Amino acid sequence: MEKLRKLKKIEKDHAMELENRIRLRTIELEKSNDELKNIKDELEKTVAQRTLQLKRLNEHLIYSEESERKAIASDLHDSVTQTLALSMFKLKNIQESDTDIDKADLSEIQNYIEQSIREIRSLIYQLSPPILDDFDIEIALGFLIEETNVKHNSRFKYINNIEDPVGLDQAVKVTLYRAVNELITNILKHSGCNNGEIEVSQTKENIIVRVEDHGAGFDVETIKKSASFGFGLKSLSERMENFEGKFLVESNFGKGTKIILMAPVSPGKDSWYEKN
Missing domain, CATH: 3.30.565.10 (Histidine kinase-like ATPase, C-terminal domain)
Incomplete structure (x- = not known):
């Protein structure tokens, strides 16, 4: 009988030890799951922030591209187009005139064309500054x-x-x-x-x-x-x-x-x- 009681006590102790181990393991697993969930939430948050950031960058690129186009169109209209129009007007007057060509008129047209070239070069520089290369x-x-x-x-x-x-x-x-x-x-x-x-x-x-x-x-x-x-x-x-x-x-x-x-x-x- 004494031996049987000892065996039962040993079995009970083993059962309690196993139960404690299972409880501790369950707590560890729950803790790990919570940590994994926190990591997952942080990753999802990071991905969402990055997605929003990329969306804003894309919006900025579209906005900047459109603004750049408008700025170029405005610069061309206010500078090169006006200068070339004056040149064309002068050339047309010379062509339709019955008098001899005045060198002063040609010199003025040359100045207009040179100014147009400078303005075009300036626009090209603004678009892609070669100095960066x-x-x-x-x-x-x-x-x-x-x-x-x-x-x-x-x-x-x-x-x-x-x-x-x-x-x-x-x-x-x-x-x-x-x-x-x-x-x-x-x-x-x-x-x-x-x-x-x-x-x-x-x-x-x-x-x-x-x-x-x-x-x-x-x-x-x-x-x-x-x-x-x-x-x-x-x-x-x-x-x-x-x-x-x-x-x-x-x-x-x-x-x-x-x-x-x-x-x-x-x-x-x-x-x-x-x-x-």
């Missing part, structure tokens, strides 16, 4: 600011702190150049001033561009909630994030605006854009 970003930005000051009679100061060439993917270089160009345009249009500072610097991992003005300024949170933010600063922010960069904004009414663009350097690394 031939020079590093800090040089290209210097030319951009110099050209802007001449064209708009502005007084933007350029501070170049880079001494050695910066390795950047071509796509990143183009994005930075376009972003600075857009920010300068925004300053001229909306800040109430025609001057500011553009500073370019480099750390071990990043290239940093500061674009700052001392104009009207704005409330950052209010602008973020506005509809226009999607096609303005928000699109610039998303384009920078697309290259694992950063876009930081500081602004206050009456105290101007400071924007920081930060992009990773990539020495000796070819991007998909460059390979294809």
Whole structure:
């Protein structure tokens, strides 16, 4: 009997131990399931955010393309078309005139045609600046600011702190150049001033561009909630994030605006854009 009681006790102890193990394992599995669910929810959230970001980028591309077309059409109408029309008018008058051709008239027509060529070259440069293919970003930005000051009679100061060439993917270089160009345009249009500072610097991992003005300024949170933010600063922010960069904004009414663009350097690394 004593032996039987001991066997039953051993069986009971084993059963309890097994039950405890099963309970602990069940708790672990439930915990793992909760963790997996949290990971799944985070991934779905990330995918949703990324999808929305890609949608906004696509909208921005469509918007930018249409704006670019309208700007080109307007520039062609206001410059080249008018100049060539004057040339045609002068040539028609010479053709219909019974008098001898006046060299002064020919010289005037030549001036009109030369002006048209300059205007067309300027438009071509705006569409695809060749300087981005031939020079590093800090040089290209210097030319951009110099050209802007001449064209708009502005007084933007350029501070170049880079001494050695910066390795950047071509796509990143183009994005930075376009972003600075857009920010300068925004300053001229909306800040109430025609001057500011553009500073370019480099750390071990990043290239940093500061674009700052001392104009009207704005409330950052209010602008973020506005509809226009999607096609303005928000699109610039998303384009920078697309290259694992950063876009930081500081602004206050009456105290101007400071924007920081930060992009990773990539020495000796070819991007998909460059390979294809």
